Amino acid sequence: MLMFCPTCANILIIEEGRDCYRFACATCPYVHNVRRKLGSRTYPKLKEVDDVLGGAAAWENVDSTAETCPECRHGRAYFMQIQTRSADEPMTTFYKCCNPSCGHRWKD
Incomplete structure (x- = not known):
């Protein structure tokens, strides 16, 4: 002070x-x-963080592919591609396990 x-x-x-x-x-x-x-003490007010992937609704109409889940070893996963960096770099692929009891998410 x-x-x-x-x-x-x-x-x-x-x-x-x-x-x-x-x-x-x-x-x-x-x-x-x-x-x-x-x-x-004054604590700063934190701003709300936007979900970059669009939340739960983003995974509703996506395709699945033959990708093995690193958690449960299930053979299929949903995927979507998003441009997260500059335009001259490749798109980032996000995966979600098709096994309903797992639902693990990862990126490639």
Whole structure:
């Protein structure tokens, strides 16, 4: 927490006094003793993250291919391709296991 001198508007420094800490100005004789502990926390408000893949609805009308799931070793997986990088790089292929009890997702 920054405190400013009410006399000359410079930043106050913290120094140790005889029996307490105090705010003191480096340019003028202003001194303010700290009698109790002050503190506050302000947490930033996080913005909502958009689902890049379109959420659960994105997997409704996709095709399946012969791709082995790395989790359950099922032989088929749904797939979709999305351009995630610049246009001169290849598309990223996203997979979802066709096994309803697994549903593992990975990318290639």
